[in-house]
Amino acid sequence: xxxxxxxxxxxxxxxxxxxxxxxxxxxxxxxxxxxxxxxxxxxxxxxxxxxxxxxxxxxxxxxxxxxxxxxxxxxxxxxxxxxxxxxxxxxxxxxxxxxxxxxxxxxxxxxxxxxxxxxxxxxxxxxxxxxxxxxxxxxxxxxxxxxxxxxxxxxxxxxxxxxxxxxxxxxxxxxxxxxxxxxxxxxxxxxxxxxxxxxxxxxxxxxxxxxxxxxxxxxxxxxxxxxxxxxxxxxxxxxxxxxxxxxxxxxxxxxxxxxxxxxxxxxxxxxxxxxxxxxxxxx
Amino acid sequence: xxxxxxxxxxxxxxxxxxxxxxxxxxxxxxxxxxxxxxxxxxxxxxxxxxxxxxxxxxxxxxxxxxxxxxxxxxxxxxxxxxxxxxxxxxxxxxxxxxxxxxxxxxxxxxxxxxxxxxxxxxxxxxxxxxxxxxxxxxxxxxxxxxxxxxxxxxxxxxxxxxxxxxxxxxxxxxxxxxxxxxxxxxxxxxxxxxxxxxxxxxxxxxxxxxxxxxxxxxxxxxxxxxxxxxxxxxxxxxxxxxxxxxxxxxxxxxxxxxxxxxxxxxxxxxxxxxxxxxxxxxxxxxxxxxxxxxxxxxxxxxxxxx
Numbered sequence: 057x058x059x060x061x062x063x064x065x066x067x068x069x070x071x072x073x074x075x076x077x078x079x080x081x082x083x084x085x086x087x088x089x090x091x092x093x094x095x096x097x098x099x100x101x102x103x104x105x106x107x108x109x110x111x112x113x114x115x116x117x118x119x120x121x122x123x124x125x126x127x128x129x130x131x132x133x134x135x136x137x138x139x140x141x142x143x144x145x146x147x148x149x150x151x152x153x154x155x156x157x158x159x160x161x162x163x164x165x166x167x168x169x170x171x172x173x174x175x176x177x178x179x180x181x182x183x184x185x186x187x188x189x190x191x192x193x194x195x196x197x198x199x200x201x202x203x204x205x206x207x208x209x210x211x212x213x214x215x216x217x218x219x220x221x222x223x224x225x226x227x228x229x230x231x232x233x234x235x236x237x238x239x240x241x242x243x244x245x246x247x248x249x250x251x252x253x254x255x256x257x258x259x260x261x262x263x264x265x266x267x268x269x270x271x272x273x274x275x276x277x278x279x280x281x282x283x284x285x286x287x288x289x290x291x292x293x294x295x296x297x298x299x300x301x302x303x304x305x306x307x308x309x310x311x312x313x314x315x316x317x318x319x320x321x322x323x324x325x326x327x328x329x330x331x332x333x334x335x336x337x338x339x
Numbered sequence: 340x341x342x343x344x345x346x347x348x349x350x351x352x353x354x355x356x357x358x359x360x361x362x363x364x365x366x367x368x369x370x371x372x373x374x375x376x377x378x379x380x381x382x383x384x385x386x387x388x389x390x391x392x393x394x395x396x397x398x399x400x401x402x403x404x405x406x407x408x409x410x411x412x413x414x415x416x417x418x419x420x421x422x423x424x425x426x427x428x429x430x431x432x433x434x435x436x437x438x439x440x441x442x443x444x445x446x447x448x449x450x451x452x453x454x455x456x457x458x459x460x461x462x463x464x465x466x467x468x469x470x471x472x473x474x475x476x477x478x479x480x481x482x483x484x485x486x487x488x489x490x491x492x493x494x495x496x497x498x499x500x501x502x503x504x505x506x507x508x509x510x511x512x513x514x515x516x517x518x519x520x521x522x523x524x525x526x527x528x529x530x531x532x533x534x535x536x537x538x539x540x541x542x543x544x545x546x547x548x549x550x551x552x553x554x555x556x557x558x559x560x561x562x563x564x565x566x567x568x569x570x571x572x573x574x575x576x577x578x579x580x581x582x583x584x585x586x587x588x589x590x591x592x593x594x595x596x597x598x599x600x601x602x603x604x605x606x607x608x609x610x611x612x613x614x615x616x617x618x619x620x621x622x623x624x625x626x627x628x629x630x631x632x633x634x635x636x637x638x639x640x641x642x643x644x645x
Contacts, residue, residue, distance in 0.1 A: 069473055176350075177357040182583030182620040185601055189365060189613060192605050269482050273587055276484045277602070292484065299488055300496050310485030318480035325476070 063330035064323070073322030080316050084135040091129035092117070095286050099124045109295075109302050119304045122295055127305065130286040131312055137287045138316060141202045141271045146263040148206035153213025154256055160214070161221025162244060172218060178211045187270060191279040201280050205270050213259050220255060224248050254331035262324030265317040272313045288313050347632060351625040358621040359411065362614045363404050394420070407614075416618070417611035419604075426615040429600060433584075436506055437596040440519070440589075441581040443512045445574060447520020448527050451478075453570070455524070456531025460566075461558055463536060471528065478525030487518045487591035504593040515592045519585055523577065530573060535566040568639055575631025582623025583616065 064070045083090065093099070093116070102110060102124030112119045118127040160171040190204045224230065225248070233243050274280035275289030276296075283290060288309040295305035374391045391397050395406065410417065416426035459471040494514060495503045501514050538544065539562055547561045548554075584598020593599075597616055604612035 069469070069476075173353070173357075177354055177361070180354050180358055180579075180621045180624045181361070182580065182617065182624070184586055185583050185598075185617060185620060188586065188602065189605055189617075193365070265480060269480070272482050273484065276482070276587070277590065289482070289484075292488070296488070300492065303492050306485065306488045306492075310482065310489065313485060314477070314481045317482075318476055321476050321480055 060327070060330045064326050067326045067329075069322050070326030073319040073326070076315055076319035077323060080135055080319065081139065083132050084139045087129075087132040087136060091126070091132045093126035093129045095125065095129040095133040096284050097125060099126070102126065109298075109305065111302070111304055118308050119302070121291065121305055122298060122302075127291070127308060130291060131288065131308060134286040134288045134291065134309065134312070135316070137198065137281055137285060138268050138271060138313070141198065141205065141281070142264045142268045142316075142320075144199070145202035145205035145271070146209065146260065146267045148202065149209040149263060149267070150213055150256060150260050152206060152210040153259075154217050154252070156210070157214040157217025158221050158244070158249070158252070161218045162225060162248065164222075171214075175211050175214050175218075179215075183208045184270075184273070187274060188277060188279055191274050196274075196280060196282065198281055198285065201271060201274060204274075205267050209263060209267065209270070213263070216255060216259070217252060220252060221248060224251055258324055258328045258331065261320055261327055265320035265324065268313065268317045268320070344633075347629055351629060354625055355618075355621060358618060359408060359614075360404070362617045363407060367400065411618075416615040419609055419612050421607055421609045426611045429612065430597060430615055430619055433595060433597045433600050436594060437582065437584050437598070439512060440515055440585060440594060440596055441578065443516030444519040444523060444581060444585075445577060447516050448523040448577070449570075449574075451520060451524030452527025453531055455528035457535055457558065457563070459528065459532040460535035460539060461554075468532075472532070475525040475528045478521050479529075481522060483518055483522055483585070483587045484591050486521060487515070487588055490514050490518055491591070504591070506593070506595050511592075511594075515585075515588050515594050518588050518591075519581075527570060527573065530569055531566065534569050535562060538562045538566040541565075564638060568635055571634055571638070572628075572631045575627040575629075575634075576624070578627035578630065579620070579624025580627075582627075583620030 064074065087095075099116075099120065102116060102120040104110065109122055109124070110116055110120045116126050116128065118131065121127055121130065156171050156175070160168040187204055187208045190207065191201065194200045194204070196204070230243060230247055233247050238247075271280060271287070272289030272292075275287045276293045278293055280289055281287040283294070291309045292299075292306050295302060299306045374387055374394065374396060388397075395403060398406075407417070414427065416430070418424065419426055419429060422429065455471050455475065459468045462468045491503060491514065495501045501510055505511055535558075539558075544557060544562055547557045552561075582597070584596040584601060585594075586598035586602050588594065589596045589599040590602060597619065601613060601616035603609075604616065
């Protein structure tokens, strides 16, 4: 564990990612304390006399949106939406994927075949189209969006965990454990699952990057989290037709989405290198 | 080879049957009743019932599914509820735009991804490698719509070189293809790098070097041919993914591809179009994988032996 942390801190990119991650989490948790304006309040002085949004200025640091609301405050609260959905959806996807992958890899037989053929089937589905269709079917709330993303994203995790479980089950020490009479729960939870933790940790981090992007995309298409809940993709959706005149309304939320996704990508990638024993000692 | 092909084909057909089953079930989960939407608010109960009968929506679900499959086998994807045209015609009319965007995207993905990945692998651990990997992560972390809007703002508004969207000429293609190419190129460069790093470590590379070959020919001839295999598999996957159309980029640039059609159909609950587009995408994904499986043996004949 200490070794992993050391490796992370040695890698400059991962360190950058970790700092960004902490900053975003801080922004999300302390949004009510940090934000200079309430996120839903429409300011009369937040619009020009013609009713156009204001560019960044002293009162509204990142400018205002089409309704005269403070963009900075909305971005802070939007971090909550992104992180909650990112963590919940990815957590659910990892749980579903790990469960199905372990069952298919350990039980094998008919059940295993059915599960793996089903993941093949899901791989043949256009994921984004499926997510959009699902989101359009269930009138989306925060948790529904998370659920939809989880339903689309578990497939890869299931495949990775499946192939690892199959490789583990064939190891001789598992056979030995079976031969001395260990019951299946003991074999599964003491001898197999601990070896899967690194993979789950890596996917639990990397997956959030994908999830954040997918949530932003759904909100951008208008089938994500509903207004007035602030969401970064949603802010861009609302101001899309206006973006040539008010580019900051696309630029700032866009940067936020990118940095959040980037930070999880960087940390996840560094974790993968640090947790992979074959990479040890190599540069 | 033939056995391998037959096996893959039968798997593909099974997957496609599964796909039709799922799309079919999904279409009946839609909360809005397509008949009501077609008939309009003021329609009488009798009109609603007659439309329902006309569309065959009054029959039990298994029968509807069997009818759907039997028409499908004859190449009939059904008629759009809203537009009153054959779905297959609608898809065919969108196909050129979709294929064009796909070709442009894969071109940019390779143009960005391959040189970047090769360079990073040969400069492994040095600052060029770190920079390329950081940039590739940035590329895959930008949402497509943000990149699309940003490119539009820069290259169609501030410096008006390209049109603000639409379809028709090569100039229309460049920005949407570049948008998709940048995010895809990030993945390609990472894959190219890791595959190249593995190959450069092998014995035959040492042999090639000790023969006195230039580094250039070692990397670009001997190593590349071996390292390119996963990239080809990925192109196969990409072909399939882009058959579904790039919903987001098509919506940003007003590109009339299959993705835009599917997106409009989802908003209007035009079920036959949604089912048709999903099916075309699934066929594309299955065929793309199959295509990659067929091309790889030509580059690496050892595949035959496995």
